[in-house]
Amino acid sequence: MTPIIEVVHVTKRYRGGRARATVEVGSVLRRGRRGERREEPIDDDVDFGDDLGDDDDLDDDLDDDDLEAEEPPRPDRDVVALDDVSLDIQPGTVVGLVGPNGSGKSTLLRILTRLTPPTEGRVILRGKVSPLTLRVSGMLLKGDTLRRNIIQVADFYGFPRDAAAARAEVIAELAELDGRLDDRLSWFTRGELARFSFAVVLGMEPDVLVADEIIAAGDRHFRDRCLEHVRARVAAGMTMLFASHQLDLVRDLCSEAVLLEAGRLVEHGDVDEVVGAYEGSGGGARPSKESRGREALPAQSGVADGAIVGAGAFSANGRPAAVVEATEEALIEVVLDVSEAPATIRCVLGLKGPSSVDRATQPAPFTAPEPGRYLVSAYIPPQALDPGSYRVGVTAIEFTAEGRRVLGFVKDAFGLDVLAAEGASPEPADGSDRAAAGANKRALELRWAVSQLVDAA
Amino acid sequence: MTIEPRPMGTARRLAELWRYRRLMWFFAKSFLRKFYANTWLGKAWIPLRLGIGLVARAFVFGGILGTPTGGVPYMVFFTVGLAAWDIFGSTMLFGTRALELNRRYLKSIYVPRLVVLVAAVAPGMLWASLYGGLLMIVLAYYGIHDGTFELHLGAHTILAVAGFTLMALVALSITLWSSVFGAMGRRDPRFIVRQVLRLWFYFTPVIYPLALVPSKFRGLMSANPLTAPMEMVHRGLLGTGDVRTSGVAVTLGTIVVVGFFGLRFFDSSESRALDRL
Numbered sequence: 001m002t003p004i005i006e007v008v009h010v011t012k013r014y015r016g017g018r019a020r021a022t023v024e025v026g027s028v029l030r031r032g033r034r035g036e037r038r039e040e041p042i043d044d045d046v047d048f049g050d051d052l053g054d055d056d057d058l059d060d061d062l063d064d065d066d067l068e069a070e071e072p073p074r075p076d077r078d079v080v081a082l083d084d085v086s087l088d089i090q091p092g093t094v095v096g097l098v099g100p101n102g103s104g105k106s107t108l109l110r111i112l113t114r115l116t117p118p119t120e121g122r123v124i125l126r127g128k129v130s131p132l133t134l135r136v137s138g139m140l141l142k143g144d145t146l147r148r149n150i151i152q153v154a155d156f157y158g159f160p161r162d163a164a165a166a167r168a169e170v171i172a173e174l175a176e177l178d179g180r181l182d183d184r185l186s187w188f189t190r191g192e193l194a195r196f197s198f199a200v201v202l203g204m205e206p207d208v209l210v211a212d213e214i215i216a217a218g219d220r221h222f223r224d225r226c227l228e229h230v231r232a233r234v235a236a237g238m239t240m241l242f243a244s245h246q247l248d249l250v251r252d253l254c255s256e257a258v259l260l261e262a263g264r265l266v267e268h269g270d271v272d273e274v275v276g277a278y279e280g281s282g283g284g285a286r287p288s289k290e291s292r293g294r295e296a297l298p299a300q301s302g303v304a305d306g307a308i309v310g311a312g313a314f315s316a317n318g319r320p321a322a323v324v325e326a327t328e329e330a331l332i333e334v335v336l337d338v339s340e341a342p343a344t345i346r347c348v349l350g351l352k353g354p355s356s357v358d359r360a361t362q363p364a365p366f367t368a369p370e371p372g373r374y375l376v377s378a379y380i381p382p383q384a385l386d387p388g389s390y391r392v393g394v395t396a397i398e399f400t401a402e403g404r405r406v407l408g409f410v411k412d413a414f415g416l417d418v419l420a421a422e423g424a425s426p427e428p429a430d431g432s433d434r435a436a437a438g439a440n441k442r443a444l445e446l447r448w449a450v451s452q453l454v455d456a457a
Numbered sequence: 458m459t460i461e462p463r464p465m466g467t468a469r470r471l472a473e474l475w476r477y478r479r480l481m482w483f484f485a486k487s488f489l490r491k492f493y494a495n496t497w498l499g500k501a502w503i504p505l506r507l508g509i510g511l512v513a514r515a516f517v518f519g520g521i522l523g524t525p526t527g528g529v530p531y532m533v534f535f536t537v538g539l540a541a542w543d544i545f546g547s548t549m550l551f552g553t554r555a556l557e558l559n560r561r562y563l564k565s566i567y568v569p570r571l572v573v574l575v576a577a578v579a580p581g582m583l584w585a586s587l588y589g590g591l592l593m594i595v596l597a598y599y600g601i602h603d604g605t606f607e608l609h610l611g612a613h614t615i616l617a618v619a620g621f622t623l624m625a626l627v628a629l630s631i632t633l634w635s636s637v638f639g640a641m642g643r644r645d646p647r648f649i650v651r652q653v654l655r656l657w658f659y660f661t662p663v664i665y666p667l668a669l670v671p672s673k674f675r676g677l678m679s680a681n682p683l684t685a686p687m688e689m690v691h692r693g694l695l696g697t698g699d700v701r702t703s704g705v706a707v708t709l710g711t712i713v714v715v716g717f718f719g720l721r722f723f724d725s726s727e728s729r730a731l732d733r734l
Contacts, residue, residue, distance in 0.1 A: 014733075015732070112460075115564060115567055117728050118462050120462055125459070131565075138562065138565075156566055157566070158567075
């Protein structure tokens with residue numbers, strides 16, 4: 001059979017300083033060194049407003065001096081995100097992309113969705129590839145009807161308008177919004193919009209659906225229904241590619257899997273074999289404290305910077321998780337590299353959620369007696385977080401005789417989806433504007449623990 | 458389709474631009490929102506900005522300095538000129554930042570990048586039409602006060618339309634370059650564009666008629682690709698402009714050369730710039 005996607009010797013090199021988060025870390029550090037006094041550096045610097053859904057009021061005028069987000073990266077070294085990857089994908093298969101962070105999963109998906117071109121090699125697509133993204137919300141016209149917004153999303157996805165219009169009923173039904181096609185979008189709750197975002201992409205029947213971490217829109221019930229629909233579409237011939245750390249979901253949904261490591265394709269084959277091999281190598285499971293070095297960071301650690309080497313979330317069963325249940329305990333871990341000791345350090349987590357910004361501060365700073373690697377754990381009690389998608393930022397502050405110093409700051413380290421319990425009421429309606437979210441800052445009390453990691457070497 | 462490292466080619470780019478043309482309106486509106494988003498006065502800022510810029514300068518150059526404009530009231534002359542100039546200037550400013558301002562969209566779903574660039578013409582068009590509205594008021598004043606109609610309309614008015622279009626095209630061909638630099642994360646490109654615009658404004662017959670320029674500077678003026686479109690607008694609406702074939706040739710030549718190589722440059726460089734945003 002002719003593959004629907006052929007990836008032929010694809011290499012992707014990013015030229016120096018790819019990551020935006022690093023940029024902001026840099027600017028924060030520089031500001032810090034200039035000695036500007038700030039009572040609470042985190043409050044102002046941790047700005048999570050980088051989602052498509054927010055209005056970019058950081059630079060809403062041509063005359064604005066939006067220095068905050070504009071410090072460009074210093075080119076340091078090239079990053080090889082994908083290294084000579086070749087891959088054939090047959091129509092009608094569901095392929096899971098697994099691998100540790102920075103292994104190139106997202107980059108491969110970005111190339112397939114044409115967000116960035118490969119540096120070498122080529123990709124042959126024999127169908128319409130559509131990314132599944134919750135970021136649809138930024139494309140929507142809030143003052144218009146659901147029906148009009150289906151057309152709007154079709155414009156963005158390059159679907160013919162009339163075909164999209166013809167599927168309006170199907171999409172509404174899938175989103176469980178039947179009969180509300182002519183309601184204005186501003187009347188919908190966030191949960192409903194999330195469902196719509198998912199349904200509209202799926203409902204337009206793409207040949208290939210691409211998802212970077214499948215999204216937990218709405219409650220558990222809706223998530224199951226989504227998966228059901230995905231399976232139905234696959235049975236009808238849709239091809240799907242998704243990158244995930246949720247190995248159970250990969251096993252459940254995929255027929256094949258691809259294991260990437262450091263930009264190289266390590267294995268491609270039957271899902272159980274590939275995922276098994278990945279787990280066997282210590283990939284999916286939570287690595288032991290002793291063996292965790294720079295190579296084996298907690299799952300989905302975002303951009304490392306300064307003293308922060310990695311950060312990630314774990315579910316109640318101790319596995320790295322991008323999705324946790326609201327009713328269960330979850331754990332966020334931060335790995336710090338302390339170069340000068342003794343040092344007195346305090347970590348702060350910022351969780352930007354659907355309706356609030358939660359901030360969790362270590363109640364007391366801890367002292368790192370000697371240089372080395374430290375693991376800071378924060379246990380999130382059940383029901384502490386409202387269901388929804390969160391972006392987690394991490395700040396590490398050192399207290400010195402002269403004052404505070406930002407040791408490391410990762411604005412957007414990783415995402416965490418909190419699932420509502422089955423049958424729970426949907427997320428509360430909210431004004432959908434950022435001002436409301438910004439105003440709703442809450443302090444989150446967590447149980448913290450710190451331990452020193454023993455170097456594997 | 459095949460995704461390859463090499464640029465996709467300008468012909469394919471233009472075909473895609475056409476296919477995604479409906480998105481232009483979306484991006485145009487998002488540019489326009491920048492004038493009033495997050496303000497107390499809201500949309501009132503649009504006429505306010507316009508009025509303040511116009512009245513202050515018209516007072517200085519027309520009222521105090523008494524710039525002669527060949528019988529046309531200065532307010533009429535200046536309003537017409539500013540409408541044409543702002544199509545150029547505003548397109549330059551927004552076009553230079555088009556990729557950077559819309560990075561969130563461009564980095565989460567594939568949108569032909571030329572779409573956002575072309576959408577950057579919208580604010581200038583809005584300004585021009587608002588100046589048009591203002592012009593009506595000014596004309597009404599002269600009509601009632603002096604009983605005169607200050608515009609010279611007719612078949613030649615098509616020249617004004619062509620002039621406005623050329624203004625936008627010159628700006629677009631330049632922003633094919635500046636937008637890529639503008640997306641590299643440094644603010645220098647915007648600063649440069651802003652300063653260049655400031656200079657360029659004075660070397661273009663906006664606040665003074667071309668007839669006022671001493672002959673020794675005429676060479677300089679005719680090398681300016683904006684002189685011809687500006688004069689076309691003056692001729693088309695006021696009947697006073699001095700439209701020369703050589704001037705129009707300079708403008709068209711600029712658009713073709715800067716635009717052609719600009720398209721190729723944009724084609725080969727935009728993705729690298731966006732990778733770094």
